[in-house]
Amino acid sequence: MSFSFIQPALTRRSLLGGIAAGSALVMLHPFAARAAANQAHLRIMETTDIHVNIMPYDYYADKPNDTMGLSRTASFIDQVRAEATNSMLIDNGDLLQGNPMGDYMAYEKGIKAGDLHPVMKAMNALGYDCGTLGNHEFNYGLEFMFNTLNGANFPIVCANLTKGQLASDPKKDDLFFKPYVILEKQIKDGTGSASPVKVGFIGFVPPQIMVWDAKNLEGKAQTRDIVQAAKAWVPVMKEAGADVIIALSHSGIDGSGQSERMENASLYLAAVDGIDAIFTGHQHLVFPGPKDFDGIAGADIKKGTLMGKPAVMAGFWGSHMGLIDLLLEKDGNRWKVVDFTTEARPIYHRDENRKVVADTKDKPEIVAAVKAEHEATLAYVRRPVGKTSAPLYSYFALVADDPSVQIVSNAQIWYVKELLKEGQYKDYPVLSAAAPFKAGGRNGPDYFTDVPAGDIAIKNVADLYLYPNTVQAVLITGAQVKNWLEMSAGMFNQIPAGAKDAALLNTKFPSYNYDVIDGVTYQIDLSQPARFDGDGKLANPDAHRIVDLKFEGKPIDPAQKFVVATNNYRAGGGGKFPEIAGDKVILVAPDTNRDVIVRYIIQQGTINPSADANWSFKPLPGTTAVFESGPKGRQYAAAVKGAKIEEAGDGAEGFAKFRLVL
Incomplete structure (x- = not known):
């Protein structure tokens, strides 16, 4: 069988004709200069x-x-x-x-x-x-x-x-x-x-x-x-x-x-x-x-x-x-x-x-x-939708509970509870999983959310939630909630107790897979190795980074059922989180997560995005770790809830270095 999808090359604008061989502005590639x-x-x-x-x-x-x-x-x-x-x-x-x-x-x-x-x-x-x-x-x-x-x-x-x-x-x-x-x-x-x-x-x-x-x-x-x-x-x-x-x-x-x-x-x-x-x-x-x-x-x-x-x-x-x-x-x-x-x-x-x-x-x-x-895009993004009583920023979203993630979770819980209030899932507790999308890394030292207190425009909401994902919800057990968080904790390197200025972040772990789950409280024990590898496979069966996991102030019941609000990417198996896939989905909503945030802000009028510090690192006395963030984050470091963060000089390629005291 023979196939042929051959077509003439499209008409091209000619190369810059007449460029002199001795031009001081253009140097021919060696292949062009010495071709026989x-x-x-x-x-x-x-x-x-x-x-x-x-x-x-x-x-x-x-x-x-x-x-x-x-x-x-x-x-x-x-x-x-x-x-x-x-x-x-x-x-x-x-x-x-x-x-x-x-x-x-x-x-x-x-x-x-x-x-x-x-x-x-x-x-x-x-x-x-x-x-x-x-x-x-x-x-x-x-x-x-x-x-x-x-x-x-x-x-x-x-x-x-x-x-x-x-x-x-x-x-x-x-x-x-x-x-x-x-x-x-x-x-x-x-x-x-x-x-x-x-x-x-x-x-x-x-x-x-x-x-x-x-x-x-x-x-x-x-x-x-x-x-x-x-x-x-x-x-x-x-x-x-x-x-x-x-x-x-x-x-x-x-x-x-x-x-x-x-x-x-x-x-x-x-x-x-x-x-x-x-x-x-x-x-x-x-x-x-x-x-x-x-x-x-x-x-x-x-x-x-x-x-x-x-x-x-x-x-x-x-x-x-x-x-x-x-x-x-x-x-x-x-x-x-x-x-x-x-x-x-x-x-x-x-x-x-x-x-x-x-x-x-x-x-x-x-x-x-x-x-x-x-x-037209400038006019679109500058359109105000409400106000925030406190700054929204993501400079420390990977090391402490964060206002930019908090507001996403608040909106998702508000939306999903409203949709489920009359149905068969109305009596299940609703949690929310959300991740920081703008957290520096390979995208550079300016790649962070930073919204001052005051008016919130569409550009700010788009900044909080970059992708046009749609809202979905899954029904899972307390044990699966814990494994979800164990997978997220792959964001961090293992740090032995007593280590000084160890590298905190696993640079191969994407920030959009670092889900924080709101509605429960927990700590992350960095002295433990990651329980799961990047493909969601059990790597260290005896390791448990997620400790003191509680719901309503009591240790979580591994068998209890929870509704978790998330997005279509995660609910459909994106990120390879253990046991999180399409068979757990109970709600496929028609709205994007971004639109839900806009509606939530409009409904609230003025939002309070302060993080509730529902998660933190387990204390490791005498231990410190370092990480990089945007230099503009220096103004917020002292105000971060649930973590002690110190400035530690300049990082690479325009980043600032910070120290986390564990």
């Missing part, structure tokens, strides 16, 4: 995880931000095209959700058939060659996604998203998108002679979208394992004449061993025979680079290879431009890769005072293209 008569330099540029951050503007903080923005990354494009004889531009997914502009377009303005989303306006202006899907493309539903992507002037590929049940042969899957496309591009060799090269692009999305967006996909779609799909389609691409095959993998890098339907499968995808280079994303990290993937077998963080093949992960929100440079050599009538380099080029750096310095300016065409939507 039968060799050609091909540069492929990547953006990934833009999340609607077209402008260098933080809508949550309502101020410019030089660390983000496709309009800034775009300014690199002319430069990096000028450094190369031949180039192509791709996107690796997660375009449509992630900031208030995305919400404004989905909930306020809407995208009908024929409308052009601002993301598509920007990308079309930049002349992308190809793109693939990210998991957040599905957050607003299939109709919104298709109406938006239909505005792209470039092909979108995805080889592992089907319209129904999986076929026995992946090549017989009824796919929503073309699994691959082969673009025929005219390239110039070392003598300036032009000839065509066939570049194949194949795309992949994390299979977990079926859990994360079950409300939008259940009964409508299915996903296949990434590596399995690649093994089926890459030989077809070769048969169809692809000289070079590039994987667009919206999937991260995980060296823990290959498994079925793996979320971060790019390392093992790179091992598929026939793939020449791989663009990765999803994890919001940087590859190649000095730290994010150090120690993973098969990943060379200096050379930028996965399983020996060139690979790049270009950060997030436009923070980097990913570059893979290929030296191609003609072998008869076909081109093959004979050498490569990789780079993740940042749009900013920090000076000796740790201040952000922009390394590029806005591209005027992109700013102009989205001006109307940018201004």
Whole structure:
């Protein structure tokens, strides 16, 4: 059986013509400078995880931000095209959700058939060659996604998203998108002679979208394992004449061993025979680079290879431009890769005072293209909905009960109790699970919620709850409540009693999986190892970090039933919390968690977000631990309830260091 999805390359704006070979402003890549008569330099540029951050503007903080923005990354494009004889531009997914502009377009303005989303306006202006899907493309539903992507002037590929049940042969899957496309591009060799090269692009999305967006996909779609799909389609691409095959993998890098339907499968995808280079994303990290993937077998963080093949992960929100440079050599009538380099080029750096310095300016065409939507988004996020009597901040959300998490739980309990008050679950106690979404980490020292006392606007609510999750509730036992908290406690490293300034936080544990459960009281014993590993598997059966767990002042009854208000991600099994999955769900609400918070604030008029200190660390006399947070948190450190926090100097990359006295 033969498949062919070959199409001519889209009309490109010409490279910056007439750039002098001796120009002081542009330095040709070595491959372009030394290519022989039968060799050609091909540069492929990547953006990934833009999340609607077209402008260098933080809508949550309502101020410019030089660390983000496709309009800034775009300014690199002319430069990096000028450094190369031949180039192509791709996107690796997660375009449509992630900031208030995305919400404004989905909930306020809407995208009908024929409308052009601002993301598509920007990308079309930049002349992308190809793109693939990210998991957040599905957050607003299939109709919104298709109406938006239909505005792209470039092909979108995805080889592992089907319209129904999986076929026995992946090549017989009824796919929503073309699994691959082969673009025929005219390239110039070392003598300036032009000839065509066939570049194949194949795309992949994390299979977990079926859990994360079950409300939008259940009964409508299915996903296949990434590596399995690649093994089926890459030989077809070769048969169809692809000289070079590039994987667009919206999937991260995980060296823990290959498994079925793996979320971060790019390392093992790179091992598929026939793939020449791989663009990765999803994890919001940087590859190649000095730290994010150090120690993973098969990943060379200096050379930028996965399983020996060139690979790049270009950060997030436009923070980097990913570059893979290929030296191609003609072998008869076909081109093959004979050498490569990789780079993740940042749009900013920090000076000796740790201040952000922009390394590029806005591209005027992109700013102009989205001006109307940018201004409409500003008006949208500045709309007030109520007041808060105290500041809302998340600088210490991982080390003490926190006001930004508290208000989410207050709203969830209020909402779920109201929905259940007349039904069969009306007599069950209602708890709430909520996690801090903005807690610094890999997203930087400014990535925290910070709302002063006074008016609360929509931008503040969106800042409290970043994702358009919907409210769900599960019915579980007291024993399962304890295990839920044991899983959350994986956020922390084990700290022996008496240790001095031990590292507190497990940097591999995402903050959105650090659930605090309100409605019970408990302590966390850091001298114990984590009971569960990151996959929710029992790692240390004798370990119990959660101690003194009480409900209404009494030790919790392991058999008692509790309703726990949460979101569709967690209730559906997201985060792999033990025994928390769809079979425990008793309420599937129609409203987003964010809308519930807005309604709660409107109903209250003025909210009191003060944390109730329902959890704390078990005292370990003579023991201290250190952690990093945003430097603006220094003003709140002394007021944190249930924890003694001291300043401990400067941290890395703009963070402040704090000491927790245990």
